[in-house]
Amino acid sequence: MRGSVTVAATTPYEVRVEPALDLNSAVSSAQPPGTAVLLTDSDVGPLHAPAVTEALERAGWTVADIITVPAGEASKSLSVYEGVVRRLAAAGLPRGGTLFALGGGVVGDLGGFVASSYMRGIDFVQLPTSLLAMVDSSVGGKVGLDLPEGKNLVGAFLQPRLVAANLDWLETLPPREVSHGLAEVLKMGLLAGGEFFEDLGGLAAARAGDEEALQSLILHSVRYKAAVVAEDERESGLRAVLNYGHTIGHGLEAAAAYDLPHGEAVAAGMLAAARLSREKFGADLLELHEDLLRAAGLPLKVPAVDVETVLEAMSRDKKRRNSDRAGEYRFVLLGDVGHPERDVPVGVAEARRAIGAVLGP
Ligand SMILES: NC(=O)c1ccc[n+]([C@@H]2O[C@H](COP(=O)([O-])OP(=O)(O)OC[C@H]3O[C@@H](n4cnc5c(N)ncnc54)[C@H](O)[C@@H]3O)[C@@H](O)[C@H]2O)c1
Ligand SMILES: [Zn+2]
The missing domain is CATH 1.20.1090.10 (Dehydroquinate synthase-like - alpha domain)
Incomplete structure (x- = not known):
């Protein structure tokens, strides 16, 4: 069941939504392989990061680091942001590198803000794993963080290179x-x-x-x-x-x-x-x-x-x-x-x- 929508942004990009999505081919058609860092959270990472890493490596990518932040809204914070960008610097992710965000809206918003600001902007691919992220947060280009003073008060607009959603990921999403x-x-x-x-x-x-x-x-x-x-x-x-x-x-x-x-x-x-x-x-x-x-x-x-x-x-x-x-x-x-x-x-x-x-x- 192939399914995709092309989003007409300044640089148009594809949103792929399929069961048993072939990530290798989806990524290869959007972005030549290079150096990647995978950002995920503590709920999603153990379930889905190994298969994603393997698919990226099969597609010719070097996965320089896998960064796992605690699951939950609290990770959309300046302190978690600092930890992530410093990990990218320590891993030596170059200006031409790509950040892959594997997770729900929290990982997508945090990852997008990281990608919009690390070295003044690197390429960004969303791999949404929650239904909310698939239908809402991974479309529209809004990325950002919360402050203690309020939600989403720091942010940017960033269009991803690709959004690739494997419907099978939803099998592990809690019913609520x-x-x-x-x-x-x-x-x-x-x-x-x-x-x-x-x-x-x-x-x-x-x-x-x-x-x-x-x-x-x-x-x-x-x-x-x-x-x-x-x-x-x-x-x-x-x-x-x-x-x-x-x-x-x-x-x-x-x-x-x-x-x-x-x-x-x-x-x-x-x-x-x-x-x-x-x-x-x-x-x-x-x-x-x-x-x-x-x-x-x-x-x-x-x-x-x-x-x-x-x-x-x-x-x-x-x-x-x-x-x-x-x-x-x-x-x-x-x-x-x-x-x-x-x-x-x-x-x-x-x-x-x-x-x-x-x-x-
Ligand atoms: N950027 C936008 O335009 C936009 C739009 C709407 C919402 N948002 C933001 O999105 C966030 C909410 O997103 P959310 O509802 O995805 O929350 P979330 O990212 O916290 O995910 C909810 C929970 O489900 C877990 N999870 C996600 N996918 C899973 C899977 N496949 N299997 C098992 N567990 C899984 C997560 O680890 C987390 O514990 C909020 O921060 C909100 O501000 C952004
Ligand atoms: Zn809403």
Whole structure:
């Protein structure tokens, strides 16, 4: 089952998504062999790094080092970044070298930032192993780190030479992480409409590990995100549609002190947005949202947090613009499936009600 999308960036690159992906041939068609360093994390490395290293060596690469960072968001930090770039220097990775990031969004974001800055920029290949990384974080060129002051506050734009995802890697991904990736998939399916939306019928199969359903949904997602990003590479506005469910989602995450998985916060955020969409546009998509979330194994409510804290966090969100009026939020809502509306003004009282409806007992 060959599957690929060509992303139209300044230097176009391919996203390959296949079961039993032949990494040797995928890499060879994108990049002449040279010196590589493989970056991975402590969960993914033991499972998949040996086969990847072997494939790279078979393709003629010299793997100068394999760097394993602790699994988890905490590795998107300045101190882990320092450790990684110093390892690259110690391994003697040259300016013409290539960094391969094997892992989820954390390894991809960290690795991309390393590649964008080590020797003012080296080549970068993403080998996404989580569903979220395959459908979301490895597309769009955003890479970066967190600071104690906030998430993703340090970063860069960097397009990879290649994104190669082996669907077999998902067999070891914990089921909960599969659902978290599906939250972004169903978000994009609702925004895109058309055949992508129809194929959301395969959510339950994808969740159960059906590789054909997974491949189809991942390719739809990559194509959709790449198309949105291509029209808005530097985030002037259009890309904001990808924030569907994220305005309240981010607020919920912050109010829960980040003790709430992003995918679950976004799931609740989308349900709240569906409620607001009904109020603003009469679009009755609430049941549809509930059915899709259930099929993806996502909760319809999040554990109760203080609503006022959610609202405060939403006001502080870095994506708010200075011109926004106090006491008003800007939402991406759905006029209908496939018809996102950006910049819809939502008052505090309306937002408070929509949030209240997705808070658990
Ligand atoms: N750059 C972007 O545009 C963008 C977009 C969305 C999210 N992100 C970032 O992505 C990160 C979240 O990504 P994530 O959800 O992949 O988190 P993650 O990288 O922490 O992966 C989740 C967990 O699954 C494990 N894992 C990954 N693949 C596995 C596999 N095949 N088998 C077994 N375990 C596996 C990881 O080791 C980790 O423990 C966040 O930091 C977020 O900010 C970036
Ligand atoms: Zn998200």
